Amino acid sequence: MLMGRVARLYYEHGLTHQEIADTLGLSRIRVTRLLAEARSSGMVEITVRATDTLFADEEVALSAAYGVGQVWIAPDSGDRAKAERAFASVGAEAVASLLEPGTVTTVGVSAAVARVASALPITQIGGEFVPACGSTAGLTTGANGHESALKFAEHTGGRAHHIPAPLIAASPESARYSSADPGVHRALDHAASARLLITGVGGVEHSAGLLFEAMSEADATDLRTRGAVGDIAGRFFDASGQAVDGLLNERIVGLTLDQLRAIPVRLGIAHGPEKVGALATALTHGIFNALVTDITTARALLAARA
Template identity: 45%
Template sequence: MESRELHGRVARLHYQHGMTHQEIGELLGLSRVKVTRLLADARRSGIVEIRIHSSASPFDELEAALVGRFGLQQVWIAPSFADERRTADSVGMTGAQCLRALVPTSGTVAVGLSSSVAAIVPHVHAEPAPDLGFVPLAGSWGGISRGMNPHELALRLGTAFGARTYHLPAPILASTPEAAAAFRADPGVRETMQLAAGADLLIAGVGGMDPRSGILIDVLGRSEQRQLVANGAVGDISARFFDAAGHSVGGEVDERVVGLSLDELTAIPHRVAVSFGPHKVHALETALRTGLMNMVVTDVDTAKALTKAASDNRKSG
């Protein structure tokens, strides 16, 4: 992190006085490329903040349509791109806006497993909120972390918000039901889970049953997957698999999970799903239709697929 002052100067000269990168470079004795980089840094780090004074979202109609169809509290939609990473970034940006709107200045936010929530972190530029806490609502897995472990998400989000963070020291999926019970009995684990259960806001991904669609699904063995599907599972929220009616599928896998149950999750008043992509549509549609989640952050393509899926359901059901 270089001198904040230089970034501010360059940003002022460019954004306020309309000087070109070239001109600023000549004025301050820097190369044009250096100026370009300083400006990019300044935007990334939040030194430059761009506000748009207009309540209109670019995808208003689609948002309103989803709110109506599924009876949701609120919906945020980002544009879709051919490049999936770019879409992820836009969804992350939109998720950050959603959090800015929903996160209270005190209280607790429960954070679930999600590849998309990770994309939010770089877009958060908030005032420190020391009376706020971010709590993982389930355990994590070992080995290499792909940036989407619940504990890591809670930690990074919490840090970005200048809030307290909590840890749930257990695996998300224990090897046996008995081992899971033992973990849940641990005082540290129990305490964190109680805190998560009492949260005001839940933010989590919704996974599908397709191996490409979830993080968790490919942690499970082939036979376990087949078993879940056989029991009617259509998706999961942080390892809690649910069927087409939004009920827990139960079974052995469910008993091995260390984390909030579906009932505990739905007891949290505000529940935001952050999820996008064609493989997620079915699971996401179910989670929204059955009320497991009551808000969603997604991209245009997924949103369109959701409305389509919803109307198909209506006709056939």
């Protein structure tokens, strides 16, 4: 296969593009294109053996500004697909460093967390992964906590639990009935006992989070009226970091905000301009004590603290 021959001559034998072109009777441009295709197809994988973080100064600054124990920052670019892959890779690095053998991890509803779960390297660290709340009806992006818990378990040789209930019940009575179900109750108790929480953060606009996209305009308006600025795992908080009460909160099947905050290590995974306000509040008031974000969001968070 021509692409493989070109890749071996370049990476294993150190020939230049021109030397390969001359050896194989190709144009230099074609050699360049074949090498690019070899990398994009996965034929060639490059490993950089370095421990340096990508944005050490910004990580230290964010940690100091918000009192966050650990920060990981991904690069950003104009290519959305490339940026999302980089973000998922850095997120997977963060999760891998925080997981401990045999412990319980609680997982929130988040598209970003779902991508990180898929990017996590295969290991046999084990452990248990439990959703923080029920599932959003009709969600097909793999972003439900149950789906992410399954993916984390698959990649670590661990076990996943399921909460057989909706995230938002039809009424407060339905939510209480679901939460009282023995299977749901046991799973939520197990989630509350976790050492690590992995979750995204949602904002209060329809483009800023999966939960807002799933709710009615009446519920969204009520939350904004009550001062909500963001949510984690379905639990909304205000500008002072306190839980937002109301009918929607009573319909959520999942851990309370106080239970989520009681988990020792709380890793927030989020990026984007629509998340800055909610992230800044969550960091300021200790809802998160570890963070994965991208460099653009990191700089916006630092500017918000200046």
